[in-house]
Amino acid sequence: MNSEAQELRRLIVGMRDAYQRGENAMAYALSHSAGDANSVVSTLIAYDLQAGSYVAETRRKPDYIKNWCNQLAGLLQPFVESGDTILEVGVGEATTLAGVIKSIADSSINAMGFDVSWSRVKVANDWLNENAARARLFTGDLFNIPLADNSIDVIYTSHSLEPNGGREKDAIAELLRVARKAVVLVEPIYELANEEAQKRMDAHHYVKGIKATAERLGARVSQYGLLDLCSNPLNPSGVVAMIKSAPQPRGGALRGGVQ
Helix, strand or coil, X not given: XXXXXXXXXXXXXXXXXXXXXXXXXXHHHHHCXXXXXXXXXXHHHHHHHHCCHHHHHHHHCHHHHHHHHHHHHHHHCCCCXXXXXXXXXXXXXXXXXXXXXXXXCCCCCEEEEEECCHHHHHHHHHHHHHCCCCCEEEECECCECCCCCCCEEEXXXXXXXXXXXXXXXXXXXXXXXXXXXXXXXXXXCHHHCCHHHHHHHHHCCCCCCHHHHHHHCCCEEEEEEEECCCCCCCCCEEEEEEECCCCCCCCCCEEEEEC
């Protein structure tokens, strides 16, 4: 076994053991790496370890998840027209995508989603089938999405950009490349968080400056602010909606920001 394979094995075993102890596997990976950012490999390992946990959480808190999905669907609705294609980036176990599909309630919408973890996509397909929700899922890399330019009408995220601090420009540029009309990011917003939340986000190397980055890339930010519904006040959910060629959105469940 060469040194690279040995290092990967140590990382997998260490993250697995940390996760089984109830610790943050990504924090373990970061503390045992030479870099200062979350790597794609450690993210993939963490997501594989978590496979099934989002479905379990959804079963425990069905009302909260339903409200979360309704909130997100409300943010998407102004951009989405009959026959459009929507894509969830970092679809995880499709617990959000399934709820968004139900909330939008338009059978002509073509829903898609991808995740870096095959294990989570397997769970996601089972969840979609259980909930009679139709969507096409695939594996892919956020920074190299296997789709053509302007091929998806509306792209959205639900806390999937958050661990990629330092790579905001690359991530948002790739989303804008694939989107035809709009990108709606539901992510923790560092600049609107309190000091305690910012310290936590710094420790986990979460994204920062999403709005400013989008504007520098030429997108028009139409909605920006914290959301009313959020599961963890130390990880405050917010929305940054950016337009490529769509009309100004009509409303949204925002607070503490501008619209």
